[in-house]
Amino acid sequence: MYDTVRDRLIHLHHCRGAGWKTIHDLLEVDPTLSAPFSLPPAVLRSLVPLSDAQWAAFFHDLHSIDVKNVVKTYKERGIRIITMFDLDYPPLLKHIYDPPWVLYVKGNIALLQETKLISIVGTRRPTKEGIEALKKLVPPLVAAGWTIVSGLAFGIDVCAHQLAVSYGGTTIAVIAGGLDHIYPKEHRSFAQQLMNEQLVVAEHPPATKPQAWQFPARNRIISGLSLGTLVVQAKVKSGSLITASYALEQGREVFAVPGSINLAEAAGPNTLIQHGAKLVQEAADIIAEFPYV
Numbered sequence: 001m002y003d004t005v006r007d008r009l010i011h012l013h014h015c016r017g018a019g020w021k022t023i024h025d026l027l028e029v030d031p032t033l034s035a036p037f038s039l040p041p042a043v044l045r046s047l048v049p050l051s052d053a054q055w056a057a058f059f060h061d062l063h064s065i066d067v068k069n070v071v072k073t074y075k076e077r078g079i080r081i082i083t084m085f086d087l088d089y090p091p092l093l094k095h096i097y098d099p100p101w102v103l104y105v106k107g108n109i110a111l112l113q114e115t116k117l118i119s120i121v122g123t124r125r126p127t128k129e130g131i132e133a134l135k136k137l138v139p140p141l142v143a144a145g146w147t148i149v150s151g152l153a154f155g156i157d158v159c160a161h162q163l164a165v166s167y168g169g170t171t172i173a174v175i176a177g178g179l180d181h182i183y184p185k186e187h188r189s190f191a192q193q194l195m196n197e198q199l200v201v202a203e204h205p206p207a208t209k210p211q212a213w214q215f216p217a218r219n220r221i222i223s224g225l226s227l228g229t230l231v232v233q234a235k236v237k238s239g240s241l242i243t244a245s246y247a248l249e250q251g252r253e254v255f256a257v258p259g260s261i262n263l264a265e266a267a268g269p270n271t272l273i274q275h276g277a278k279l280v281q282e283a284a285d286i287i288a289e290f291p292y293v
Contacts, residue, residue, distance in 0.1 A: 002067075006085045008033035011067040013102045014205055017050045017058035023101050036062060078195070079179060079206060080105050088113065096224040096250045100203040106179055107199035111147055111172055112225070115293045118286065119149040119222045119247075121240040122156025122232040123265050130233035130265065133257045134159050137230070140283035142169030149174065149226050151218065152187055152200075156232050156240075162190070165198065172199045172225065176218045177210025201225075219243040220250075227290055228253030230280060234268030241268050244277070253289050255280045 002008045012018045012026070012033065026036055029047055036044060041059065050058055071081060082089050082103045090112040093099050105112070118141060122130060138148065138160060148164040150157040152173040164171035173194050177183060179202050182191040194200050202208075203218060219242050223229045229247040231254070234240035244254050254277040259266025273279050280286060 002037075004085075005031070005033050006083050007067060008037065009083050009085065009101060010071065010081060011062070011065060012036060014065050014067065014070065015058050015061035017048070017054040020098060020101065022048055022050075074104070074206065077206075078106055080109055082109075082112075090225055092117070092226070093221065093224045096220060096246075098220065099224065100221060102203070104179055104202045104204070104206055105199060106195040107197070108170070109199065111170055111199045112201075114147050114170070115227070116144075116146045116290070117149050117172070117226045118146050119226040119229045119243065120156065120160040120232060121150060121219075121222065121229065121234070121243045123234050123238065123240065123268075124153055124155035124157075125265070126155045126159070126233050127263065127265060129259065129263075130156060130257075131159060133232050134163055137232075137257075137280070137283050137286075138163040138169075139167045141286065142167045144283070144287055146287075147172060149222055151175070151215075151222055151239075152182070152191060152194075153239075154184060154186075156234075158187060158190065160232075161194065161198075165193075170198060172201060174201045174218050174222045174225070175210070176202075176204075176214035178202050178204045178206040178208035180206040181209045183210045215239060216242050220246040223247035223252060224250055226252060227293070228255055228286065230255040230257070230286065231269050231272060231277075232257045233259065233265040235264055236267045236271055238268055241272070244272055253278065255286055255289075257281075 147170040148160050149172045150160045161171045182188045223243050223246040231240050247254050256269035256272040256277040257280050
């Protein structure tokens with residue numbers, strides 16, 4: 001049916017029910033991924049432990065999707081597909097525990113090969129002090145050639161992207177769901193600007209609507225693309241601290257901007273600093289940790 005494992009992977013990635021673990025398990029059984037397309041249904045089902053409804057959807061997609069046509073349509077729309085088997089897969093991301101099998105990207109794909117990538121995350125409701133911290137930190141990082149990676153969310157995320165753009169720098173937005181369903185909807189116009197001038201990255205096919213579980217999952221990509229993660233205002237239980245945890249698991253640097261002990265949004269960064277994250281007061285505190293780039 002297909003000539004390459006890359007094509008078979010892309011097809012499987014479009015099948016409902018084929019999550020990260022399912023594809024991992026299928027690769028363990030057959031590194032060429034030929035088995036799903038040739039095994040009898042009963043044998044294949046024993047390798048893909050899905051509910052009856054999930055199995056029905058998976059099997060239907062496995063035998064009905066015309067991936068070559070799908071890829072052609074993506075190409076016409078300026079959407080690139082990058083798989084784990086491609087040379088232009090982001091080098092740092094490939095080394096995390098559970099790297100995405102496939103990325104769907106639109107924009108300046110060369111940014112994924114940059115070395116100086118730093119992720120900046122934080123609360124969706126920053127205070128004036130949080131925004132001022134970003135305004136102090138992002139411009140010198142941009143001037144030093146760093147690309148800002150974040151999640152296009154309200155608050156710190158989108159402000160970091162916007163500052164990078166306004167100071168003539170580069171930025172990568174990693175979204176939950178697919179490229180056709182930007183969330184939040186208020187950022188769709190800005191996301192289109194990023195697709196034209198910067199880069200937007202998704203782990204799921206473009207038609208995928210974002211679901212709650214995809215947001216923490218995409219955080220591992222934000223940290224995985226980057227040499228380090230900076231947290232600017234976040235509560236102790238927040239997506240930003242999930243990103244910082246991923247960064248630690250991935251062996252990356254974690255930075256945090258300290259704040260008042262009376263401010264809930266400062267509790268996250270202050271806790272990270274207590275546990276060994278580097279306290280950041282100026283961009284030089286971050287840059288100094290990477291003398292080799």
